[in-house]
Amino acid sequence: MLGCLLVLRPFVGAILFAGVLCFSTWPLFVWLRPRLRGRAWLAALVLVLGMMVAIALPVALAAQNLVVHSADMVEAVRGFLDERGTLTLPAFIRDLPVVGPSIDQYWQILMQSQSEVISLAKRFADPAKALLVAMGGAIAQGLVQILIAIFVAFFFYRDGDRIAQLLREAATRLGGEQHGSALAITAQNAVKGVVYGLIGTALSQAAVATVGFLIAGVPAPFVLGALTFVLSLVPMGTVFIWGGAAVWLYANDQTGWAIFMVVYGIAVISSVDNFVKPILMSRAGGLSMLLVVLGVFGGAIAFGFIGLFVGPALLALGWSLLKVWLDAPRDEPASS
DSSP states (O other): OHHHHHHHGGGHHHHHHHHHHHHHHHHHHHHHHHHTTTOHHHHHHHHHHHHIIIIIHHHHHHHHHHHHHHHHHHHHHHHHHHHOSOOOOOHHHHTOTTTHHHHHHHHHHHTTTHHHHHHHHHHTHHHHHHHHHHHHHHHHHHHHHHHHHHHHHHHHHHTHHHHHHHHHHHHHHHHHHHHHHHHHHHHHHHHHHHHHHHHHHHHHHHHHHHHHHHHHTOSSHHHHHHHHHHHTTSTTTTHHHHHHHHHHHHHTTOHHHHHHHHHHIIIIIHHHHHHHHHHHGGGSSSOOHHHHHHHHHHHHHHHGGGHHHHHHHHHHHHHHHHHHHHHSOOOOOOOO
């Protein structure tokens, strides 16, 4: 057993992620298999190819662009600071009723030592460049894990009936004949809810963000959409993408489109997280947002990038099984 654990240790995260993906999409596999004349291997191949497009491709684009273009992004910001003699607020902010003059006055006080502020920002350029490259490298390592997980998922699909039978037998041994099936159903619903909530929300936010970038004329809208998919797994992560796009538009004297990007980002892109995620995660057994956040960050620490998916699913599974155990009726003590 120790030898097996040592051999599988580098792939634990990928195997768990493969199990989460297969567990949550198993009904789709069951629907697809008879339509392909019962060829389980072909149905598995179709699903893993779909995962390559829906999950691996956006992550690959995000990693590639962070590593390749990080220097260009930092130099663009540095050039913007060099070209701007003064850093003033846009007119639409200064002209806001009631609060506009106060904001402008506070900004002027903040910018009294503007040269020092700009100099400080420039000194952060090289660390920022290194941070972006490191982020790209981490996402690239996560991409390798995702590809391994998709490879493992093919065999989980192909031999899924036997694996499902083993899981049902294990649940029956753990929970007994009375609670074994309930445990299996609870586990499936919990994993489904979290995976649908995280990946569904990420895909939705990436789609609407890409549309907004296309409308506003932001460069590389599909790449930014891929980055939105990745950062949507982190709370408030998408703000850095559409906020950065708004800053770029303003820096290029497109104030109207910059305003549009901010409004669209708040009203559409970020609001998807508030409306779509609760609906999709309704099957997660009432998992609180605290556990989701802990699962995201704790999973990333434990398993790397794919822990963003695995961590919340594991916590949802544990929480749901704990509730089933606590809600189960206790055996009455025998009367003497």
